[in-house]
Amino acid sequence: MLPVEEASSIILGLVQPFDKQLDAEVVDLSGAIGRVLASSVTSQLDFPHWDNSAMDGYAVRYTDVQACSTEEPVVLEIVEEIPAGYQPQVSIQPGQASRILTGACMPMGADTVVIQERTRREENSVFILEAPEPQAFVRHRGAFYEAGGQLLKPGIRLGATEIAVLAAVQSTKLTVYRRPRVAILSTGDELVTPDQPLQPGQIVDSNQYALAALVTQMGGTPQRLGIVPDEPEALKEAISQAIFSADIVLSTGGVSVGDYDYVDQILAQLGAELHIRSVAVKPGKPLTVATFPSPLHREEPGRSVLYFGLPGNPVSAMVSCWRFVQPALAKLSGLPEEDWSPMFVQARSLHDLRSDGKRETYLWGQLGVNTAGTYEFQLAGGSHSSGNLISLAQTNGLAVVPVGKTHIPQGELIQVLLTGLPLKIG
Template identity: 60%
Template sequence: MLSVKKAESIVLNLAQPLDSQRDVETVDLLAASGRVLAAPVAGSLDFPYWDNSAMDGYAVRFADVENCSTQKPAVLEVVEEIPAGYQPKNTVQSGQAARIFTGAAMPVGADTVVMQEETRREGDRIFILVSPEKPQAFVRHKGAFYQAGTTLLTPGTVINAPEMAVLATAQCIQVPVYRRVRVAIFSTGDELVSPDEPLAAGKLVDSNQYALTVLLAQMGCEVIRLGIVADSEDALKKAIVQAVSTADAVLSTGGVSVGDYDYVEKILADLGGKIHIQAVAIKPGKPLTVAQFKRDEKKADSLISSSDCLYFGLPGNPVSALVCCWRFVVPALRKISGLGADAWGPEFVRARCHAELRSHGKRETYVWGRLYLVEGIWEFEPASGSQNSANLINLANTTGLAVLPAAAETWVWPGEFIEVLKVSP
């Protein structure tokens, strides 16, 4: 049985990023939302596009206002009004000023902006009551924030709202992104029914497929749902062959323990999969199978160009399946998606615990609950009720997993700080 850290290392070593040449598509700007940038992006325009005012006020020549004061104001002739979006027509000469608004282009001749609160207007004359501290005050210069031709965004960047604003500003309307990672999922077990079916005695609702579908979709993956697969070697083999041939990664739940109907590992080996992990010292989630399939690219599905496929056989228990997914699968899929190395690893924080926690045994224990910030301090509140892997009800609102190390006995008292894995809400 592998330690959690060893299993994590194996999984992340197996996970290889999408190819920066073959696995790239160019999409329209808005279609790039949530996607991973696949190539450096540069703009053809400086930003700001031209010198402009950072304030509502008056564009002046610094030499005209350098020594003015309330007692001895500089009196200038207002020769033009320049709103945003207007191209100035006049050159500001000595003794002149132009009324200007925030974002408006600076007129030729002016080198400084005086804010309107430090002036007094009388007809076409403006009295400057306070001398600017230095030339160029409140002027945003062309190219001060970005120079045309230099890199705007680097590969591995997720395009969210701030990045979208940057791309739009630079008029980058076609964006190179990695294709979405394709993940096939299915649940195994004769006892399972879908949520829309009647629940007969002895049956269980398959919640795993729904939970994993949402988790994968939130990550931007393309999800291939293969449904519920019966506890039959033939049915499982058919599902695994289909999944491995069409996806970058496969998630199955159930069938990886040591029961009489747990066929997954045998089938994986029969199909040529190399099994790297069979069990991990984690609670919940001990029965975890990770295998790798080398794929002949010439025979692979036309939508797939990766040379291999990762197979994750997750426990059938819903809480165990999600914990293993958060701990091992999510970082692997992030790496495959092309994210930068600083973005795909699991993220842990130190948080103050709000309850007594206890664990004992040889497995690293994960306690689910709510992780949140209060005045810059992370706080962790374990879910109320039983922390039992069969109790998925109190899994609702989980945003963190507190980590109790594998030890003979571990106690955490209320108010103590503990390591917590951040997970998606």
């Protein structure tokens, strides 16, 4: 059995990231959410596009108002009203001001905005009751971004805030990496689909759906190939189909040492190079990792197909995916190196944690942030069996019990692998 960190390092070393030319495509801004940029984004627009007001008030010349006070206000003539979207028509002269609203263009001659709370208006005149700072409440053209500079760098996964920025600078076509294609198949004569009547001894194939959901969350495109019976020829045909169409293949079951565990021998028959057969982790000890040479149909010669033979137990499959598959998908997708590794946080355990100490153990539960702003981890109820999928619902973290540790007392600080967003506690 390989140590967890060694297995993780081997897997990342096998991944060949997407190529900026061969694996890029152009998408509309409306379809760019969740995509990874393959090239820098620039804009020919300054941001802000012009000097504008950050508040409702009056556009003035600082020299006219720098010495005013409530006792000795300055009185200015109002020569124009400037709402947002209006091009000012009058240049401000000494003794003049323009009424201006938030976001509106600054008029020529004005360099400062006095907010309306510090003024008093009487018909066509405004009394400035307090001296502002020079250039107060003026957002200058290009202060946030200058045209021609790098707006967003390659490797960024586009979220709502990036989409807002791109819309604001009118970047409507984007070069992104294509989504990784991930084939998913389940092995086992005992498996049935969720819509089939369940007979004694049968098990519903939840792995197909869970892994497809995880792949989608990670930005990939899942290809669900269904259930494959425990027959070598059927399995060989299914794996051949999977490596022909996908960048990564995930199979569940058939990688242990049982009489019907054929995956490893079929991989060898198909010309795969096996790199990992088991990892010192609990749950998830049986883990096969292999690579296939690039299929002949591929436009990107030289890139191999990465194969993960995951355990059949549902929790083991999920844990293996979070710990080993997710980093591989992140690297393949074009994300930067700092985003490849799983995210661990330090938290205080609210329960005793136990393990046999022989393997790195992951115990699932809820990670939250208390009112003091520190992380706390609450162990999920029920049995922590690798087959107990029910107890995995609503969890968002995996507490790590290192090799050699059999007991971590309640209240101790632990490492927690994030599998979702932390919750608020209290």
